[in-house]
Amino acid sequence: MSEQLIHYSTREKNHWFIWEIHGNLDRTTSSEAAAEGEKLLQSSRKFAIDLSEVNYLSSAGVRVLLKLAQDAEENNLPFAIVSPTGGMVRKVLDVSRLDMFLSILSSSDALDEG
Amino acid sequence: MTYIKQWVRRLTGYGKASLRRQVLFLVLSCGILTFLMVGLLSLYTMDSIRIAVEKQGSAIEESLKDSLGDLTSQRTRRWLVNTVEDEADHADGKLASIADDVTFLAESMSLILATPEYYRPRSLPDMADSAEFVPGAAYIHYSPELAQQGIDEELRQEIALVSNFANVMVPMRKSYGKYRTSIFAASRKGYCLFMDLVPDGTQSIFSVAENRREFSEIYDPRTRPWYIQAEQTQKLIYTSVYLGADGLPAIACAMPYYDADGFAGVVGIRSSTDDLHRQVMDSVIGNEGIGFALDHKGNVTFSSQQQGILAAVPEYVDLRQTKDPLLARAASCMVAGESNSMDVVVDGNEYFLAFAPMKRSGWSFGLLVSKDEVMAPALQVVDHVHDEMRHFHAILQEDFSSAAEKAVLLLLPLLLASFYASGWMAGRLTRPIRMLASGVQEIAAGNLDKKLDIRTGNELEHLARCVNSMTDDLKAHIESLSNAIAEKERAQTELEVAARIQAGMLPDKLKDSAHSHAFDLSAIMHPATEVGGDFYDFYFVDKDHLVLTVADVSDKGVPAALFMVIAKTLLKDHTRMAGCAENLAEAVETANDALVKSNREFMFVTAFVGMIHLPSGKFTYVNAGHNPPLALRGESFQYLPLAKDPMLGVKDGIPFTAQEIELSGGDAIFLYTDGITEAMNERQEQFMEDKLKAALDSAQNSASGRLRAANILSSVQNAVQRHVGNANQSDDITMLGFVYYGEDRRDNGCQNN
Numbered sequence: 099m100s101e102q103l104i105h106y107s108t109r110e111k112n113h114w115f116i117w118e119i120h121g122n123l124d125r126t127t128s129s130e131a132a133a134e135g136e137k138l139l140q141s142s143r144k145f146a147i148d149l150s151e152v153n154y155l156s157s158a159g160v161r162v163l164l165k166l167a168q169d170a171e172e173n174n175l176p177f178a179i180v181s182p183t184g185g186m187v188r189k190v191l192d193v194s195r196l197d198m199f200l201s202i203l204s205s206s207d208a209l210d211e212g
Numbered sequence: 213m214t215y216i217k218q219w220v221r222r223l224t225g226y227g228k229a230s231l232r233r234q235v236l237f238l239v240l241s242c243g244i245l246t247f248l249m250v251g252l253l254s255l256y257t258m259d260s261i262r263i264a265v266e267k268q269g270s271a272i273e274e275s276l277k278d279s280l281g282d283l284t285s286q287r288t289r290r291w292l293v294n295t296v297e298d299e300a301d302h303a304d305g306k307l308a309s310i311a312d313d314v315t316f317l318a319e320s321m322s323l324i325l326a327t328p329e330y331y332r333p334r335s336l337p338d339m340a341d342s343a344e345f346v347p348g349a350a351y352i353h354y355s356p357e358l359a360q361q362g363i364d365e366e367l368r369q370e371i372a373l374v375s376n377f378a379n380v381m382v383p384m385r386k387s388y389g390k391y392r393t394s395i396f397a398a399s400r401k402g403y404c405l406f407m408d409l410v411p412d413g414t415q416s417i418f419s420v421a422e423n424r425r426e427f428s429e430i431y432d433p434r435t436r437p438w439y440i441q442a443e444q445t446q447k448l449i450y451t452s453v454y455l456g457a458d459g460l461p462a463i464a465c466a467m468p469y470y471d472a473d474g475f476a477g478v479v480g481i482r483s484s485t486d487d488l489h490r491q492v493m494d495s496v497i498g499n500e501g502i503g504f505a506l507d508h509k510g511n512v513t514f515s516s517q518q519q520g521i522l523a524a525v526p527e528y529v530d531l532r533q534t535k536d537p538l539l540a541r542a543a544s545c546m547v548a549g550e551s552n553s554m555d556v557v558v559d560g561n562e563y564f565l566a567f568a569p570m571k572r573s574g575w576s577f578g579l580l581v582s583k584d585e586v587m588a589p590a591l592q593v594v595d596h597v598h599d600e601m602r603h604f605h606a607i608l609q610e611d612f613s614s615a616a617e618k619a620v621l622l623l624l625p626l627l628l629a630s631f632y633a634s635g636w637m638a639g640r641l642t643r644p645i646r647m648l649a650s651g652v653q654e655i656a657a658g659n660l661d662k663k664l665d666i667r668t669g670n671e672l673e674h675l676a677r678c679v680n681s682m683t684d685d686l687k688a689h690i691e692s693l694s695n696a697i698a699e700k701e702r703a704q705t706e707l708e709v710a711a712r713i714q715a716g717m718l719p720d721k722l723k724d725s726a727h728s729h730a731f732d733l734s735a736i737m738h739p740a741t742e743v744g745g746d747f748y749d750f751y752f753v754d755k756d757h758l759v760l761t762v763a764d765v766s767d768k769g770v771p772a773a774l775f776m777v778i779a780k781t782l783l784k785d786h787t788r789m790a791g792c793a794e795n796l797a798e799a800v801e802t803a804n805d806a807l808v809k810s811n812r813e814f815m816f817v818t819a820f821v822g823m824i825h826l827p828s829g830k831f832t833y834v835n836a837g838h839n840p841p842l843a844l845r846g847e848s849f850q851y852l853p854l855a856k857d858p859m860l861g862v863k864d865g866i867p868f869t870a871q872e873i874e875l876s877g878g879d880a881i882f883l884y885t886d887g888i889t890e891a892m893n894e895r896q897e898q899f900m901e902d903k904l905k906a907a908l909d910s911a912q913n914s915a916s917g918r919l920r921a922a923n924i925l926s927s928v929q930n931a932v933q934r935h936v937g938n939a940n941q942s943d944d945i946t947m948l949g950f951v952y953y954g955e956d957r958r959d960n961g962c963q964n965n
């Protein structure tokens with residue numbers, strides 16, 4: 099079921115390893131997404147999560163983002179969230195003021211080089 | 213027809229019959245079909261052989277018939293041509309022999325007449341004088357004319373002289389005694405010497421004396437054909453067939469003899485055609501063979517036929533003029549002196565005709581052999597072959613019929629044997645299956661201790677072992693499932709208890725206070741699971757300050773519920789310790805720090821904590837990452853600004869800020885969690901903030917009189933339900949409605965607890 103609700107793709111840009119999530123990031127898919135994200139995080143030097151293709155982000159999904167951010171911080175890895183403004187997901191991020199803990203960018207173009 | 217339909221229904225319905233009946237049907241069908249196919253194939257092969265033999269036999273018969281016919285025809289023609297040449301030469305020799313005898317007779321007679329001094333007078337009996345007649349001896353006959361004139365002395369002396377001619381004739385009895393023959397010498401003067409030879413011993417051509425007397429009274433030799441022709445031709449002649457003195461057809465060879473005056477008479481040998489035939493035609497071929505001779509006029513001079521067109525008759529008949537073209541053509545060829553063979557039809561019968569010329573007589577000799585007779589041996593062979601083939605065919609037919617009968621007779625016991633054998637085999641084959649089915653039924657009835665004991669050594673035994681293994685697994689699984697169900701029931705019970713505990717932790721009403729009339733408050737929480745992470749809270753920190761809280765713990769379930777308890781307790785404790793609105797932000801900050809310390813599962817909670825000073829209507833709040841509430845201030849609900857502070861439990865040491873608004877009488881506050889705005893219908897469409905505001909405005913507009921908090925919640929609840937429809941609740945739903953009616957007093961000072 100979760101395979102229908104969420105799937106992933108990866109790409110690299112400006113030395114950032116970008117993990118693109120497609121579908122819903124909610125209680126149903128959060129465990130799988132957390133495991134996948136932790137695995138990818140281990141092999142990355144700069145880790146960004148692109149939520150541009152996420153349709154729904156629940157509090158369980160936010161918890162995954164915070165957990166991965168925590169892991170990145172513990173490993174001293176640059177960590178960022180990419181979420182275009184105006185979307186449903188970005189609204190959740192804004193409402194919960196996640197920007198106070200995480201680097202939230204509107205586009206992957208904003209990922210710095212170096 | 214109905215019977216056939218019933219059978220068709222039975223056959224098509226066999227797929228639903230028991231396995232035993234299907235096996236029985238299959239084995240029986242295969243056996244019968246195999247037998248029928250082999251039987252039919254054998255019968256077909258035998259019948260084919262029979263037909264082939266019959267056809268081959270007919271072909272052999274036809275071929276044999278043609279071959280033998282051609283061969284026989286060719287051989288017969290060759291043989292006939294050779295034979296007819298020999299026979300023609302032989303017949304010609306016979307005639308030549310007669311001619312030699314006649315020449316001898318003529319010379320002898322001429323010699324007697326020329327040299328009378330060498331002969332003594334002699335007397336011969338008179339034919340008319342029966343007393344003097346010696347049968348088989350020479351006698352004398354006087355023509356009626358001579359007898360009437362009388363015989364003078366000179367003629368008497370001549371007769372006495374020529375009577376010595378008897379001495380010439382008598383020795384010829386040895387040569388012609390076997391045949392009906394007359395040897396004669398007829399004088400031109402009217403007397404005639406005769407010697408008649410017949411094979412029956414009467415030695416006379418006249419069977420009775422009366423006939424001889426009648427004959428002698430009228431017979432004049434000088435009128436006979438042989439005499440006339442010999443006198444006219446003055447040479448040896450052969451007469452055509454003529455009626456003899458005895459009334460029978462005859463032919464004669466005659467020759468003139470002479471005296472001192474010249475022609476003196478005619479000598480000759482006369483033979484009946486029958487005698488001549490027998491004389492020269494001893495070798496007529498077959499029962500139906502015909503031998504004949506044609507003279508130079510196309511007249512049959514002698515023939516083996518007594519009747520028919522080839523019979524020798526006194527009348528002149530030119531065979532070349534006969535109506536049958538083949539025979540007429542053959543006669544022409546014969547008269548022309550040719551030697552050949554032809555197919556002719558004589559008196560309606562088919563013959564092979566071969567002919568060759570008789571060179572000395574100038575005649576042509578022909579031999580006819582009946583085709584039927586010639587072909588008879590060949591046809592007999594063909595008939596024999598035909599009979600043998602028919603006999604062989606009959607044997608084959610009999611064998612074929614016998615085999616068919618035996619096959620049919622064999623079918624009945626075979627059917628019975630097949631039926632019983634098939635039944636026994638079907639029962640033997642399906643017995644383990646029936647045991648298996650019975651055992652499975654017993655297992656299905658609940659006896660999981662049942663063990664199938666099938667030892668067939670094949671797939672069925674393997675299947676039985678699998679069933680036993682499955683039963684063991686099933687038994688273990690059922691036990692495990694029972695334990696799991698018991699565990700789940702226990703957990704469910706615990707969850708239900710937890711849900712009741714959680715629900716019990718939420719306040720249901722406020723204690724009566726001096727400000728109870730100044731506001732109306734209502735709140736509900738519907739967890740998506742048994743226990744949720746949402747909670748609401750309201751309580752007085754003093755007699756004038758009422759705290760309203762709505763919070764949403766990340767995730768759901770028991771962990772969220774436990775974290776909710778912690779968060780609720782910390783927030784309430786620290787807010788109560790703050791005691792007044794000015795310390796609200798500090799209280800939230802302290803609660804956050806405490807929450808971070810106790811958060812090992814990296815959970816968080818968004819929270820909206822508001823404190824209203826009921827006498828004044830000042831509403832101070834801290835929004836920690838929570839959805840912005842709506843406030844009715846005036847005519848419609850409006851969203852309060854987005855949170856300035858983050859969620860609780862993530863990071864400690866974060867400063868929180870308080871905001872405040874002034875509420876007037878009739879204003880209202882609506883707090884909620886994202887379970888409202890993110891409630892999804894079956895099309896995965898969220899309820900959204902616009903619909904929430906519309907529902908609230910609808911409640912406000914529809915209120916007759918005072919707006920009640922319960923009506924606000926009810927309006928939102930109904931709107932959400934309409935949107936969600938039959939979709940499952942995806943998130944905890946919590947909302948709190950507060951309507952401020954206002955107080956007369958304006959005292960918003962912070963009281964120390």
